[in-house]
Amino acid sequence: MTEFASEEDRNFSTEHDLLVFGQRLRHLRRAAGLTLVELGERVGRAPSQLSLLENGHREPKLSLLRGLADALGTSVDELLSKKPPNRRAELEIAVEKAQLDPIYQRLGVPPLKVGKRVPTEALEHVLALYEELRRRETKQVATPEEARKANAELRRMMREHGNYFPEIEKAAAGILDKVGYHGGPLSEGQIQAIATHLGFGLRFVTDLPRSVRSVTDLKNRRIFLRRESLGMHSPRTILLQTLGHLTLGHSQPRDFADFLRQRVEANYFAAAVLVPEQTAVPFLQDAKAERDLAVEDMRDVFSVSYEMAAHRFTNLATQYLDLVCHFVRNDETGIIYKAYENDGLVFPSDATGAIEGQRMCRYWSGRQVFASQDRYSTYYQYTDKPGATHWCVAHVDPSRGRDFAITLGVPYAESRWFRGRDTNNHSKSKCPNGECCQRPPAELASRWEGMVWPSARAHSHVLAALPADTFPGVDEADVYAFVEAHQS
Template sequence: MNTGNIDLLLFGHRLRFFRKRLGLTLTDLGKVVSKPAPFLSQLENGHVEAKIGLIGDLATALGVTPADLLDPEPPSRRAALELALRRYQEEPNNIDRKLPLLRPSSKVPDEVLEHIVGLYAALEAESTVGITREQQSALEAREANVALRAEMKQRNNYFEEIEIIAGDILSSVNYAGSGPISEKVLKDICDHFGFAVKRTQEIPNSTRSVTDQRERIIYIPQRNSLPTRLSRSVVLQTLGHYALEHQDTDNFHEYLRQRIESNYFSAAILAPEKAATNFLQSAYDAHDISVEDLQEIFNISYEMAGHRLTNLATKHLGITLHFLRSDDEGFVWKAYENDGVPLPSSPDGTIEGENLCRNWGTRQAFHSEDSYSLHYQYTDTSNGKFWCVTYVEADRLPHHAVTIGTTADQAKWFRGSETKRTSTSYCPDPVCCTLPRAGIRQHWQGVVWPSARDRSYVASGLPVAGKGFSKFPGVDMVEVYEFLERQEST
């Protein structure tokens, strides 16, 4: 067993964690390993180093392995915060600030520690060299995402002014009042705004449509690259900018708001409020709400049906919900919640680019017996128990999952609520799923070199998680180590 370069502080925290887990006092443990309590206290506070033999004795007494005690990760979120605070306070810049030394006792709440560590992190950020234009743009994008998501939550994702505009337009083109929007109604809406739609093979790959405002033509891709159902939403998203009187902007926050509003307008036309609400009310009365049915009734995508449910369910049915779009590695691309589900977030509140817990239905769906069937699941979390249904999109690579969920007590209104599939998530505690098991990590650490697959969002406008650069960016080391473990066993 190699004990070189042991982080004494981290070792002490892990020793304390395992001792308290067994309910032992320092005196109790000292009797077992023949060491006085004051010495063990010094050990737990990182002031002295344990010899190899003592580490083995401590591990045996605590019912763990030496590898568990020497694991290079904090044993809990609380321990990680205390370690971060200690190290921040020991940095020369902070010593020069002559701030009083804080030694957090067990009575100091985790929220207070989070706040203090966050302030130290902010001080450190302010002391670094000025950020680049690209970094500033990314920061603005993240801030805009956070602000708009907070507004959507405050409004329960219901935009009454857009619903009214969409309703007036549908009335003007004599929409029948139920069922999907016909091609004739869609053409009449285009005529209402004075636009024609033309398909072309030459549309730029970076655009979803191109509008010639002088000739009043909306160009969209040919059917082989943009199916009819998807083209309807693209055309209506474009018309939404005109219906909502959007203006050109070089402000990212305003740009993002316009995108959200034009997407909302498209959904409000394709699944009209009155017709969709009547349908949902009937499903609610039958305890049989289904995103899949909403998709089929109004001939829209599963994602749009999920969004539309979040628009209307809280307003008209009193049901709170959460929505997620994520990829097959668990990275969040879109998210919304007003039901309290504990979505992962960076210190600045950004959710996009963060990694979801492996135990959530959103990720479990990829590993179910039939990953292309709807995956229903209950998950116990730090904020309570939640139910969800996940749909894996098989027609895009990498595969994405769209999840709609609610609190366990509201699940009774949904199809699939009778599922027996359950899971437990302790995230953001690293012991949940973000760290490989101590034994295999000790076995493989330092001898593996994985190569990450290409990811389009690395250089795209999607804000990445606010985390430091790792040796293998984008690589899931939990999966890597477990893969190697399986290979070695065969």
């Protein structure tokens, strides 16, 4: 009887890419000097069955995985790694997937059998053509619904990783090592040295197009910036985000989801440079040992914004402090602009699972901070929510534009590690699923329902489709005119 996955086994195909698994199995088999027949004899399976596995057509059962790992002198974890074993395998997988895309299939060309006789250059050529075809096909208007779906998927991925990405940490550490960083806040000279190390000069200008934070002239290897802050972003943060795109090897985004992923990675890189892992982790571990964790201390020690300090905490908390947490950025009306959680907190969401644009409960700390005696002071609160109580610290970062609250929260049991745990502020919320603050009190509703006609402040961007640009929201005509004007 063939030993493949049954309904009782975990759903292998949803957790691992069968094509990647097949490539890893083939690579490890060849590295061990075994044929399909020889490997089949060791695990008691027909070569044809193993061939199906190597070609990504069947799902292996866990017991078979263990047998394969033993026969190949490796581990199950190594077999199930999501990383292709080499560049050639990565190309073969990408071409196989490309041919399954309806965009590719609409060409009506015969399928390409990806075998070892197909030159690597040919695979790269086919893949480059497919990527350009896909870019042109998907360079359409991205609807708000598509944007929300992309946000929801990205947040799911961040949750799976505990919002910690070692590859970006390694890239940031490598750059810091190149410019001689030894601790403390990063100096302006060191930030400029990073740009120089990457081969780029800096130009501060006053006529930067309004739709961009920076412009990188790849032809002349120059980065154009304003000297003043842009909203919550200082010039050094914007520069490091730009350098993050370059360091991480980003290419022009294929679609909005790719654009969003690149932006999150670049922001992560900037935070990892300004709040380096090598110094931030011992600092946080010492603070936890003293039961005195505080976002404002990270802000002050590393000279960053409160928002960056709070978000950077989420990068390191689960990996190094054994803490789960949540983060949210919202305006005074409770509209959520950015959020992350791996502590079980349930945010209000739409049918797609997106939380951006949703309104949080008026009893959550992110809204209560605006009603406190001093909104710009640190505000602590315990909130009883459906199924759990969370402790939160909220802070309003003052800006020249509208104010936003930044909240970092943890489950009640974890509050013992934080400054502000002795607060008397306590609130109860039934949101987002229960009757709480979303409906007016019954008494008021009975008196006023149908008798009031408010004139809403319509946010046109909620209804509008995202601009059909390579970089959503960026006016490319303005950008090209700008770099042309700065050629001298």
